Amino acid sequence: MAHHFTAYEVEELLPELKASLGLRRFIDEEGNEVQKVPLGPEPLMRMYITMVRARILDEWLLRLQRVGKVALHAPNVGQEAAAAGSAMALREEDWLFPSYRELAAYIARGMNEEEILDRAMANIDDPLRGSEFVVYGHRKYNIVPAPVPVGSQVPLAVGAAMAAKILGHSVVTMAIFGDGATSRADFHAGLNFAGVFRAPVVFVIQNNAWAISMPSRRQTAAKTFALKGVAYGVPGVRVDGNDVIAVYTTASEAVERARAGEGPTLLEAVTYRLGPHTTADDPDRYRPREEAKAMEKFDPIRRLGKYLKARGIISEKEEREIWSEWGERIERIVKRCYEKPPLPPSVVLENVYSEPTWNLEEQMRELEESLEVMKELGIGVE
Amino acid sequence: MPVTNMVQALNSALREEMRRDKRVVVLGEDVGKRGGVFLVTEGLIDEFGPERVIDTPLTEAGIVGVAIGMALYGLKPVAEIQFIDFIYEAFDQIATNLSKIRRRSGGMFSAPVVIRGPCCGGVKGGMFHSQSNEAYFVHTAGLKVVMPSRPYDAKGLLKASIRGEDPVIFLEPKVLYRAIKEEVPEEDYVVPIGEARVVQEGSDVTIVTWGAMVYKALEVSKIARSRHGWEAEVIDLRTLFPFDKDAIIRSLEKTGRLVIVHEAPKTLGLGAEIAAYVAENAIELLKAPVARVTGFDAPFPLAHEKLYMPNEARIYMALSRVMSY
Numbered sequence: 001m002a003h004h005f006t007a008y009e010v011e012e013l014l015p016e017l018k019a020s021l022g023l024r025r026f027i028d029e030e031g032n033e034v035q036k037v038p039l040g041p042e043p044l045m046r047m048y049i050t051m052v053r054a055r056i057l058d059e060w061l062l063r064l065q066r067v068g069k070v071a072l073h074a075p076n077v078g079q080e081a082a083a084a085g086s087a088m089a090l091r092e093e094d095w096l097f098p099s100y101r102e103l104a105a106y107i108a109r110g111m112n113e114e115e116i117l118d119r120a121m122a123n124i125d126d127p128l129r130g131s132e133f134v135v136y137g138h139r140k141y142n143i144v145p146a147p148v149p150v151g152s153q154v155p156l157a158v159g160a161a162m163a164a165k166i167l168g169h170s171v172v173t174m175a176i177f178g179d180g181a182t183s184r185a186d187f188h189a190g191l192n193f194a195g196v197f198r199a200p201v202v203f204v205i206q207n208n209a210w211a212i213s214m215p216s217r218r219q220t221a222a223k224t225f226a227l228k229g230v231a232y233g234v235p236g237v238r239v240d241g242n243d244v245i246a247v248y249t250t251a252s253e254a255v256e257r258a259r260a261g262e263g264p265t266l267l268e269a270v271t272y273r274l275g276p277h278t279t280a281d282d283p284d285r286y287r288p289r290e291e292a293k294a295m296e297k298f299d300p301i302r303r304l305g306k307y308l309k310a311r312g313i314i315s316e317k318e319e320r321e322i323w324s325e326w327g328e329r330i331e332r333i334v335k336r337c338y339e340k341p342p343l344p345p346s347v348v349l350e351n352v353y354s355e356p357t358w359n360l361e362e363q364m365r366e367l368e369e370s371l372e373v374m375k376e377l378g379i380g381v382e
Numbered sequence: 383m384p385v386t387n388m389v390q391a392l393n394s395a396l397r398e399e400m401r402r403d404k405r406v407v408v409l410g411e412d413v414g415k416r417g418g419v420f421l422v423t424e425g426l427i428d429e430f431g432p433e434r435v436i437d438t439p440l441t442e443a444g445i446v447g448v449a450i451g452m453a454l455y456g457l458k459p460v461a462e463i464q465f466i467d468f469i470y471e472a473f474d475q476i477a478t479n480l481s482k483i484r485r486r487s488g489g490m491f492s493a494p495v496v497i498r499g500p501c502c503g504g505v506k507g508g509m510f511h512s513q514s515n516e517a518y519f520v521h522t523a524g525l526k527v528v529m530p531s532r533p534y535d536a537k538g539l540l541k542a543s544i545r546g547e548d549p550v551i552f553l554e555p556k557v558l559y560r561a562i563k564e565e566v567p568e569e570d571y572v573v574p575i576g577e578a579r580v581v582q583e584g585s586d587v588t589i590v591t592w593g594a595m596v597y598k599a600l601e602v603s604k605i606a607r608s609r610h611g612w613e614a615e616v617i618d619l620r621t622l623f624p625f626d627k628d629a630i631i632r633s634l635e636k637t638g639r640l641v642i643v644h645e646a647p648k649t650l651g652l653g654a655e656i657a658a659y660v661a662e663n664a665i666e667l668l669k670a671p672v673a674r675v676t677g678f679d680a681p682f683p684l685a686h687e688k689l690y691m692p693n694e695a696r697i698y699m700a701l702s703r704v705m706s707y
Contacts, residue, residue, distance in 0.1 A: 071506050071684060122685045130685025133508040148510035149468045150440065183439035185471055211440050213416035219439050286415045348690040352680045359649060363678045366696065373695035377605065381689060 013230070020226035020236035023270060026245040029298050031306025037245055041313045047088065047244045048308060051080040051301045052322055054104035056330050057113055061103075061120055065279045069338065070120045071133040076103035078242070078274030079208055081300030083176065084108045085247025086204045086267065089255045090174055095142040095164075097157040097175040099150060100134045101206070105176060109141045113333045123340040129350060130343045134278065151181030154190035154203065161194070161201035161258070172258045174251075176204045180211025182228060183219050191266065195233035198263035202254040203234070205266065206241065208273035213286035229266030241269030242300040245307075272298060345371060345381065383565035388558055391533035391566050392422045392498075395540040396460065398570065400430050403458060406544060409436040410445055410462030419464055420500055420559055446472035446497060450479050453493040458544055463499035466553060467510040472497075473518070480549045481524030496543045496550045501529070502593055502645050503677075503691050504557035508684040514593070514646035514677065519551040520623040520655070526575055527622040529553040531596040533566050535620055538573030546575065553622075555593040578626035580633070584615035587639040587704055590630055590656060592619040595643045595692060602697040612705055622652055630656065631664050638669035639704045643692050648676040670707035673700035 026035045037044075058077050064070040076083060079101065087096055087105035098105055106116060118125040119136050127138050128145055137145030144160075147153055157175035164171035181187055182205060194201050205225045209216055222228060229236030237254070239246040247269050254265035272295045276283050283292070308314045314322075345367060349360050356364070374381060386394070400406045408423055408430075414437035417424030427435040438445050442463055449459035463469045469476075476497075484492045503512035519527045526548050530536040536554065543550035581596055582603060589599040596618045603614035615633050619625055634640060640660060642653035653674040660672060675692040683690050 071508065126685075130683055131509060131681065133506075133684050148508070149471070152471075180440035183441040183444065185441065185443045211411075212419070213412040213414075214437055214440070218437060280419075285417070286412075343685045345686050345689050348683045348686050349678055349680050357679075359679050363648075363680075366699075367678070367689060369699060370689070370693065370695040373699055374693070377695055377698065379694055381686065 016230055016235050017227070020224055020230060020238055020268070023238055023240055024246050024250055025240035025243045026249065027243055027303060027307045029242070029303055031303050031310055033307070038249060039245060043088075043248070044245070044304070044308060044313060047084055047248065048301070048304050049322060049326070050084045050088070050108050051104055051244065051304070053107050053113070053326055053330070054080045054084065055301055056323075056327055057116060058103055060330060060334050062279065064120065064334070071122070072278055072280060073120070074101045074134050074278045075275035076101050078295070078299060079206055079271045080104040081244035081304070082204070082206045082241035082247055082269035082271045085244040086174060086176060086202070086251040086269065088248055089251035090172065093142070093169075093171050094255070095144065095157070095160050095171065095173040097144050097153040097160070097173065098136070098146050099153070099177045099181065099206075100146045100148060101178070102176055106136050106141070106143060109143055111136065111138055111141055111143065113330050114337060117334060117337040118340070121337055121340070122343060123337060124343055125340060126343060130347045131351075151177050151184035151186045153177070154181070154186050155193060157201050157203075158190045158194045158199050161199040161264075162197055165200055170259055172200045172202065172255050174202045174204060174255070176206060178211060179205060179207040179209075179216040179219050179225055180214070182225055191229065191232040191234055194264040198261070200258035200261070201264045202251060202258055203264065203266045204251065205268045206271055207268055208271050210273050210277070210287065212277045212281060224268060226266055226268035234264045234266050236266040236268065238268045238270065241271030242298045242303060244300055244304055383567055385563050386533050386566045387560045387563045388530070388533045388536045388554065389420060389422055389560060391537040392540055392554065393424060393426075394566075395537040395544075396423065396426060397429065399541060399544045400426065400434065405456060406458045406460065407434045407436065407452065408460050408462065409438050409449060411438060411440055411464045413437060413462050418462060420556065423462065442468055442472035443475055446475040446480065446495070449495045449497070450475060450483070450493045453495045454483070454491055458494060460496045460498060460544060463497060465511050466499040466501040466515060467513040469497070469499065469515070476519070476525070477522055481522045484524065492547060493549055494547050496540070496552055498540070498552035498554060500556035500559070501553040502555040502557065503682055503687055504594055506684070506687060509682050512682040512687065514644065516551070516553055516622050517646055517651050520652055524549065526550045526624070527553070528575060528620065529555065529593045529622055530620060531555065531558060531593055531618050532562050533564050535573050535579070537566055538571055539575065539620065541570075542572040542575050545572065550575070553593070557594050573620070576621050576624050576626060578620055578629035579618045580615065580629070581618050582614070582616040584613035585636055586612045586614065587641060587701060588615045588617060588630070588633040588637045589641045589643060589697075590617045590619060591643040592622060593645060595645060598692060598694060598697060599643055602694050602701060605694065605698055606701050610705070612701065614701065625652075625656065627659055630660065631667070634660065634664055634667045638667055640668065640672045641675065641697070641700045641704055642672065643675045643697055645677050645691055647679045648674055649679050651676055670704040673704050675700045
């Protein structure tokens, strides 16, 4: 006999629906407090500096890509609040499964500029050993390197969360991905598992309005992305993704809910991709310049800066100093990383299995011989 | 005849087929206003509208699954996979439905979908913008697999694929998109599926290859000629399945030596099937063991792709080996 839901049961869903249709924010784009900010100066400054570092590094990565030192870059510009705010909600022992546009999230997890730049330049100290471009990750920080095909990390985050639960660890996992990724099968499979197994996982959708040339309305006919959680039994919350306080506060609540055994949350951070999809993209082909220009006033760093000044946490002079100090610091790191030698040729056959199989040993000999023959024929290795 | 590159040749093949046959539709990520990330579908939406040039949500499983449904109903969909490295989400649809629906339905239904997309390396694209994954599709009965190496073939083979009755995986070496320009006829023509092309005649050794490796093979054949006087015959397979076995045997009757060059990894690459075919059917023609020069059995790297892919040195090493056997 089919079950008729009682009015009470239907009513129970209403707060969830409201949260997934709302837009939670604490400060508006001019930095005015629209809701009591529950944070003191320390976490607010940490957020600000994390975003400043990401922005400065982002500009360097663009420049380094242009001179051919970095193969590809996916700018995080304009989305720093969504990335930093969500990753900062995690504890050290938690795990992050990012996508390829989360510069501020890696910094929030403790990755430093040198590790990021070594990775981007695929030099001798690249922690990922020249395997791929545009993605970052590190065992030390529990950041699993993103797959370039978007969204395929979503079930991985769920599986890791289930494993932590099975092993009795008080560990939460977080997956960050874009609105485009919600169209892929893995997103749906991952959310479904998370709901069924009440996995301690937080899903963060960075709804940055564009998946390359496709506006987010081409990814879903639903009113919001957060609403998608409801059908999987996963509460959805929609926040102003350019208000780092809203992202951090909401993500923290979700992380603690997960840690307390109350299951997963789907967080939609509404933000905007100010730059191109990647350095290989030309947004002028599909997006009016005026649109991106008009969105600059929602810049999350400018917004938090205004709030910090209005609350008297920093002065205008201190704000300038933060930028110039980090600017100089990062420039020194860029110069150091720039001079590092490339990876050795043998990396192409590394890390395929735990131990090289016989075919790889054979192919290593072929590679070594080919280096000699290249010299003989006058062919360069680059 | 206008001189065009491969992107323009593919674009005109799509445009002409869409004009010729109202059932031809194009679907994929960013194929409309953006014109595809490599501009293969540029301008099609202006001529044919959003009903026939469909910007889809970001899901390869959806793109291919929906294309199969469209084909079952009678359309001729050409589905773009933005990079062929992203096709794996759709692999279930390809292995379960696309390749088997004819057999599964006793021949009553078929899904002549063309799935096309940029493949292969050489553009410093890293692990997921460089793969040569043709072997998965060759291994899946029910699919035809094509890879052109020049604009003329790209246009003619794409037209033949669209007009055919079977599903086709159409692989476009992205490094050649703008690198090769040649005269391509404006009048209608097709390049039949299943026919290889002898790019260069030679009497000492046969190099069977496809895609961008055709040019590497030609380069090495020059080195071999000037250093040793060896004459290499270079065969561009063009259709990877059903491959032109007769063209290979005809060449071996002249040369008796076979070097196979492909970008895809060695183990169970298409080179293994070609070598096995020759061993089973024409071993008496061989004067030396078959040699393969391939991508290594490792994921495609960002660093040192030139060393990972077959390069002139490794092809030269293989030629020297079979010639001095």
